[in-house]
Every structure is written in structure tokens, then in C-alpha cells.
Amino acid sequence: MKKCLIIYSSYHHGNTAKLANAMAEASGAEIRTVDRVQDADLDQYEIIGFGSGIAYGKHYDKLTKAMNQFRVQGKDVFVFSTSGTGNINYNAALIDLLKKSGASVIGSFACKGYDTFGPFKLIGGVSKGHPNSDDLAAAKKFIQRMTT
Numbered sequence: 001m002k003k004c005l006i007i008y009s010s011y012h013h014g015n016t017a018k019l020a021n022a023m024a025e026a027s028g029a030e031i032r033t034v035d036r037v038q039d040a041d042l043d044q045y046e047i048i049g050f051g052s053g054i055a056y057g058k059h060y061d062k063l064t065k066a067m068n069q070f071r072v073q074g075k076d077v078f079v080f081s082t083s084g085t086g087n088i089n090y091n092a093a094l095i096d097l098l099k100k101s102g103a104s105v106i107g108s109f110a111c112k113g114y115d116t117f118g119p120f121k122l123i124g125g126v127s128k129g130h131p132n133s134d135d136l137a138a139a140k141k142f143i144q145r146m147t148t
């Protein structure tokens with residue numbers, strides 16, 4: 001198993017935190033929220049994962065800001081997200097930024113996450129129950145492919 005650090009931000013319903021925890025459980029990766037990452041020494045890790053919920057079509061600003069703090073040049077990285085729709089194309093902007101910073105993007109993962117933002121609240125939200133056990137199993141498989 002390669003040594004892996006997962007950095008994430010999750011505030012809406014803790015959806016992305018569930019993914020990060022499942023990934024850590026399956027791979028032995030360390031996980032840190034963006035608020036607790038300042039003193040992390042990236043050189044200790046062979047792979048870094050960046051994940052958050054999606055707001056207005058992009059990863060949370062907090063995650064992007066945290067990512068910008070680090071020198072990711074030459075690092076193997078992966079990206080993940082949860083969103084109301086689960087659209088993996090939402091990962092594209094962060095992947096682009098990472099590539100521009102010289103990182104090697106080795107994977108991308110996305111799934112649905114319970115969403116009560118804006119008008120969705122009125123109808124009880126969308127993607128209720130997500131991430132579900134299938135989503136978490138897929139996330140575990142994904143990280144095992146990255147780290148073994």
C-alpha cells in the first residue's frame with residue numbers, strides 16, 4: 001500500500017466526509033479536513049487525494065485554497081467529490097488546477113450526496129440517502145486501485 005493523505009472539506013451534510021472515511025478505512029490513508037492541514041508534510045506521502053462537495057459547479061473554495069498552499073509539483077494526486085447530481089465532470093476544474101501546478105492526476109471519483117440547497121429544501125432534498133453503501137463500496141475500490 002502506498003502512503004496516502006486525503007484532504008477534504010465537507011459542510012453541507014457531511015457527505016464527502018463519509019467518502020473520505022470509507023477511503024481511509026479501505027487503504028490506511030490519513031485524512032485531514034482543510035482546517036487541519038497547515039502543518040502537514042506532503043513529502044511524507046506518495047499520493048494525495050483532494051475532495052469536497054460541489055458548490056455552483058466547482059469544488060469548495062476552501063479546498064482549492066488549501067490545495068494552493070502546497071507544492072504539488074511531481075506528486076501523484078487524485079480528486080473526488082459528492083454533489084446533488086453526482087456528475088464527475090465537476091472534478092474537471094480542480095484537475096486542471098492540479099495539472100497546471102505540475103501534479104500528476106492519477107484518478108477522479110464522484111458520487112451523489114444528499115442535497116438540500118436552495119429550492120431543493122422545499123421538496124425534501126435530492127439524492128437522499130447518498131452516499132449509500134454502493135457509493136462507499138465504489139469509493140473503497142477506487143482508492144484501492146490508487147494505492148496498491
Ligand SMILES: Cc1cc2nc3c(=O)[nH]c(=O)nc-3n(C[C@H](O)[C@H](O)[C@H](O)COP(=O)(O)O)c2cc1C
Pocket residue numbers: 009010011012013014015016017052053054055056057058082083084085086087112113114115116117
Ligand atoms: C451552496 C451550494 C451549492 C451547490 N451547488 C451544487 C451544484 O452546482 N451541483 C450539484 O450537483 N450539487 C450542488 N450542491 C449540492 C452539494 O454538492 C452536495 O449536497 C454535496 O454532497 C455536499 O457535500 P458535503 O455534505 O460534503 O458538504 C450544492 C450545495 C450547496 C450547499
